[in-house]
Amino acid sequence: MTTADKTSGNGHSGHPFYPDHLLVEGIVAVIVLLAILLVSQVWQVPLEEMASPSDTSYVPRPEWYFLFYFQLLKYFHGPLIVVGTFVLPLLLFAALVLLPFLDRKPARGVLQRPRSLTAGVLAIAAMILLTVVAYQEDDSMKLPPVTDQQVAAGKDIFYRFCILCHKMDGQGGFMAPDLTHIGSRSGRTYMERVIINPKIVSPSSIMSIVPLSDAERHEVSAYLSRKK
Amino acid sequence: MGRIYAFLDDRLNLEPLVRAIADHPVPDHANPLKTPKALMYCFGGIAFMLILLQIVTGMFLMLYYVPSPDHAYASVTYIQDEVMFGSLVRAVHRVGASAAIVMVFLHMMRVYFTGAYKKPRELNWIAGIFLLVIVIGFGFSGYLLPWDQKAYWATTVGINLVATVPLVGDFLANVLRGGSEVGALTLVRFFVIHVMFLPALLLVFLAAHFFMIRRQGISQPL
Ligand code: HEM
Numbered sequence: 001m002t003t004a005d006k007t008s009g010n011g012h013s014g015h016p017f018y019p020d021h022l023l024v025e026g027i028v029a030v031i032v033l034l035a036i037l038l039v040s041q042v043w044q045v046p047l048e049e050m051a052s053p054s055d056t057s058y059v060p061r062p063e064w065y066f067l068f069y070f071q072l073l074k075y076f077h078g079p080l081i082v083v084g085t086f087v088l089p090l091l092l093f094a095a096l097v098l099l100p101f102l103d104r105k106p107a108r109g110v111l112q113r114p115r116s117l118t119a120g121v122l123a124i125a126a127m128i129l130l131t132v133v134a135y136q137e138d139d140s141m142k143l144p145p146v147t148d149q150q151v152a153a154g155k156d157i158f159y160r161f162c163i164l165c166h167k168m169d170g171q172g173g174f175m176a177p178d179l180t181h182i183g184s185r186s187g188r189t190y191m192e193r194v195i196i197n198p199k200i201v202s203p204s205s206i207m208s209i210v211p212l213s214d215a216e217r218h219e220v221s222a223y224l225s226r227k228k
Numbered sequence: 229m230g231r232i233y234a235f236l237d238d239r240l241n242l243e244p245l246v247r248a249i250a251d252h253p254v255p256d257h258a259n260p261l262k263t264p265k266a267l268m269y270c271f272g273g274i275a276f277m278l279i280l281l282q283i284v285t286g287m288f289l290m291l292y293y294v295p296s297p298d299h300a301y302a303s304v305t306y307i308q309d310e311v312m313f314g315s316l317v318r319a320v321h322r323v324g325a326s327a328a329i330v331m332v333f334l335h336m337m338r339v340y341f342t343g344a345y346k347k348p349r350e351l352n353w354i355a356g357i358f359l360l361v362i363v364i365g366f367g368f369s370g371y372l373l374p375w376d377q378k379a380y381w382a383t384t385v386g387i388n389l390v391a392t393v394p395l396v397g398d399f400l401a402n403v404l405r406g407g408s409e410v411g412a413l414t415l416v417r418f419f420v421i422h423v424m425f426l427p428a429l430l431l432v433f434l435a436a437h438f439f440m441i442r443r444q445g446i447s448q449p450l
Contacts, residue, residue, distance in 0.1 A: 021258075106347075
């Protein structure tokens with residue numbers, strides 16, 4: 001008990017773990033659970049086409065929480081990649097493990113520990129920044145740049161397959177959203193994903209999957225991205 | 229309730245056990261009802277709750293999931309489209325995974341910025357780092373299981389990165405893949421890592437973590 005007495009807040013003040021504290025934790029837990037259920041209802045979990053080991057053109061993306069790391073790796077070219085895949089992770093791991101032994105002053109408040117504060121804030125800022133950059137590059141990376149030819153071809157395809165449901169410049173169907181200004185609302189990646197799998201818009205989507213080739217899909221999204 | 233407890237206590241002498249687990253005061257500075265700031269002391273508990281959620285939803289997914297290249301994708305489609313509540317359970321498992329990562333990270337930030345890793349809690353901080361690595365391992369190994377394009381190619385890239393580690397990289401990559409390419413063996417390996425190896429490790433480190441918290445109490449207010 002000696003360790004606890006000196007450094008822990010477990011004293012005479014406070015409330016019992018059971019049932020008081022467990023109840024509080026329970027309430028917070030239920031709120032988090034409900035939030036998760038809600039997101040799970042609204043968001044359609046992605047499932048792409050079945051793996052095809054021969055299709056080497058596919059550009060994969062990691063789960064969002066690995067994005068910052070993948071972005072970081074992009075800055076290490078050629079043989080330098082070991083810095084990103086080995087040296088940095090090892091240093092980070094060592095620094096974390098050794099932290100309590102390196103930083104032995106008893107002061108605990110962040111304001112009394114300016115160096116720890118700076119390091120922590122910088123690390124978090126870097127992770128956020130790298131993630132944002134990764135998303136931005138994602139939006140432009142996979143897709144070929146928009147050319148006028150593509151836009152013209154995309155327009156043809158749109159008027160052949162999509163106009164039945166969607167309204168465009170005042171004409172077309174009324175079952176689906178007006179796409180006249182879609183380019184100012186959504187990015188190209190999003191449009192491509194909707195065309196591949198309309199269910200990402202809503203699980204009950206009635207939009208039909210129009211079987212377009214990759215090139216045709218890029219053309220349509222190029223066309224739509226110009227519709228600002 | 230009381231009578232059932234009395235019955236069991238009479239025969240099994242539960243009193244000391246229950247006291248050891250549940251009968252300790254929690255300081256006011258960790259009580260969100262007293263100070264909203266104390267919510268940050270809930271992150272660890274929420275992370276634990278989310279891990280339980282992942283275990284339960286994962287068990288239900290396992291009822292249908294088949295870890296073979298020929299059937300994995302079809303079994304996930306089946307869970308998604310045919311099984312009652314299947315798509316919901318899959319979604320909760322996926323969303324819960326992200327939430328768990330976020331919570332573990334927030335918890336770690338709480339410990340870092342309140343200096344709670346200092347003496348005498350050094351060892352618990354280290355146990356925590358291992359927990360972090362394990363949780364990330366869950367994320368990486370689970371990503372392959374649906375066996376769709378993204379799963380396959382993201383894992384291929386991930387393992388290729390492992391291969392760049394000096395000296396042992398190629399060896400590690402081959403162990404993970406079970407060969408020179410991502411295939412049937414890789415899928416089985418990732419599946420077993422995801423549902424057996426990592427959970428076992430997780431439970432060991434969680435037990436150590438909770439034992440140390442109980443012994444040392446929550447760190448004092450700043
Ligand atoms: C699976 C993930 C984890 C779970 C379920 C978990 C759970 C918990 C719980 C319930 C507490 C009690 C206080 C609180 O909730 O804030 C705690 C305390 C603590 N955790 Fe974790 N933890 C996890 C990961 C980590 C990580 C990644 C670290 C740091 C690298 C860490 C370091 C600590 C330390 C040092 C304490 C004592 C804090 C104090 O006394 O103020 N834990 N953990």
